[in-house]
Amino acid sequence: MGNRVTREDFEWVYTEQPHTQRRKEILAKYPEIKTLMGPDPHLKWIVSGMVFMQLLACYLVKDLSWKWIFFWAYGFGGCINHSLTLAIHDISHNVAFGNKQAKWNRWFAIFANLPIGIPYSASFKKYHIDHHRYLGGDSLDVDIPTDFEGWFFCTPLRKLLWLILQPLFYSLRPLYVNPKAITQMEIFNALVQFSVNLIIYNLWGLKPVIYLIAGTLLCLGLHPISGHFIAEHYMFLKGYETYSYYGPLNWLTFNVGYHMEHHDFPSIPGCRLPMLSCPEHRDLASGASGACLPAQGAAGHEAKQSQETLHVKKIAAEYYDNLPHHQSWIRVLWDFVFDDSIGPYSRVKRLCKLAKES
Numbered sequence: 001m002g003n004r005v006t007r008e009d010f011e012w013v014y015t016e017q018p019h020t021q022r023r024k025e026i027l028a029k030y031p032e033i034k035t036l037m038g039p040d041p042h043l044k045w046i047v048s049g050m051v052f053m054q055l056l057a058c059y060l061v062k063d064l065s066w067k068w069i070f071f072w073a074y075g076f077g078g079c080i081n082h083s084l085t086l087a088i089h090d091i092s093h094n095v096a097f098g099n100k101q102a103k104w105n106r107w108f109a110i111f112a113n114l115p116i117g118i119p120y121s122a123s124f125k126k127y128h129i130d131h132h133r134y135l136g137g138d139s140l141d142v143d144i145p146t147d148f149e150g151w152f153f154c155t156p157l158r159k160l161l162w163l164i165l166q167p168l169f170y171s172l173r174p175l176y177v178n179p180k181a182i183t184q185m186e187i188f189n190a191l192v193q194f195s196v197n198l199i200i201y202n203l204w205g206l207k208p209v210i211y212l213i214a215g216t217l218l219c220l221g222l223h224p225i226s227g228h229f230i231a232e233h234y235m236f237l238k239g240y241e242t243y244s245y246y247g248p249l250n251w252l253t254f255n256v257g258y259h260m261e262h263h264d265f266p267s268i269p270g271c272r273l274p275m276l277s278c279p280e281h282r283d284l285a286s287g288a289s290g291a292c293l294p295a296q297g298a299a300g301h302e303a304k305q306s307q308e309t310l311h312v313k314k315i316a317a318e319y320y321d322n323l324p325h326h327q328s329w330i331r332v333l334w335d336f337v338f339d340d341s342i343g344p345y346s347r348v349k350r351l352c353k354l355a356k357e358s
Contacts (some may be wrong), residue, residue, distance in 0.1 A: 004341035005154040010144070010234055013350050019242070019263040021342035026124065033265065033276070033315060034116075040090070040269035043254075047096075047112045050080050054115035058208035066207075068105030068343045070218075073211050079252065081116050081212065083213040085124075085220070086270075088112050092125045095269035110189050114196050117213035118171075122189040128173050132266055136233075136241060137352035142174040144223055159337045162344065166229060167220040210281070225249060225330020230336045232345045233260045237324050241348035244277075245326040249279045258296045262321060275316040276321035313347065 018101070027033060057077055061069055061338045078305035097104040109121035117130050149169065153162035174180070198266070200208050220226060226262055232243050245257030255270035262273060324341070336342050 003155075005159075005340055005345065007150075007343060007345040008339070009240075010150070010224050010345055010347050010349040011129060011238070013136075013241075013348055015350070017241075017263075017350070019135065021226055022319060023264045026319055026342075030315050032340060033268075036272045036275060037267040038095075038269075039266070040271050041086070042271070043090065043096050044108060046273045047084065047108070048086070050084055051112060051115055052229060054080055055200075058204055058211065061211045062204040062208050064207065066110050068213050069207050069237065073215035074205055074218045074223070075116075076215075078215030078223065079225060079260035080156075081216045082223070082225045083252050083254070084217040085113050085120065088121045088124060089128065090254050090270050091121075092128050092189040093266050094254075095267075097107070099267075104186055110192055111190065112187075113193060116213055116216050117193070117197060117209065118216060119190040119193040120267065121185070122183060122186040123174070126180060126186070127178070127184065130178070132263065133265065134352040136348045136350045138349050139178055140352055140354075144175045144177075144347050144349060145169070146177065150343065156337050160341060163226070163230075163333065163337070164221045165313075167217050167228060171221070190253065210257040224330050224333075225253060228253065228256055228259075231257070231326045231329055231332045233348075234336065234342065235348060236326075236332075236335070236342065236346075240324055243325055244320070245329060245332075247327055247329065249329060257326075257329075260325070276316050 020072065054077060057072070061072060064072070091105050091109045091112065094102055095103045096108050100154065106122070106125065109125065113119065113121040130137070130140050131143050138144075149162065153159050197209055201210075228249075229247065231243055233242055236243065237242060242260050242263055244260040246258065250257040255273050256275075260272035261268070261276045262270070265273075265276070268276070273339075
């Protein structure tokens, strides 16, 4: 358990990403899945409530001692901020206002960014498109660690440090791997963010600003919710490059754990992804490294469905029943640190041809 990671390179493959073909097959067999696509009418209200909750928290923490500032930043505010980053992830797919109102989605993402304290939403949108289009693409998918990260962070202690520094690597890696020109929306994002930070500072002092930024950095680092960074695409089982998580933290993270389903259908908002596979109604059998495979022949119980679900509990379930998935993000983090077969190199990479820009 204290040994160096055994991998010395990424898992190079010479096939296309699996999501494109599976999407075609599922849509051909179940065209009614298209009814799940489109905006989530509740998302804008949930996100707005979270933003105003953090602004209220800024007022409440202004007179606390520094130890309590960091305590509440990690235990409460950071959880909300991490959740907001995942709301921004959903919004980047235009599910707040729909594809016809793309600009409204971009502006609303900037609004959702405000409690995070650091301008993030516009840059995330720019690179997240490539993550879906070129999953695992060498020099294109900036979600893939660099060779330095894979080489250096190869012992339990170093991997633990790497998890703590995740916000740093996620923010700086794009500048090295796939630098792009700064857009007007990124400039606008930064101006709005720093202006709001300054307003909060002038109203209530430095502590609320530190509360917001510290919460973001701490909870994007070593935190149970941050297990999704590792769970989504790190290769816990050979041959599988995307994994879903079906645990309770999906309630706090806009169902980002349904990641296999999300990559198959990025136009379906997180609130509807469980309708594709409904794994909570299955019996599960434990698999390797915290990943799980459903027990063969297990029968799921029927649950009452609202009319909105269109009785889609069984839609496409057979495409996900036998895929490995995670039950615990904490277990994912533990295995990542102490399993010497897993490290930053545990990612599938491929060479991708650049798509023509429209």
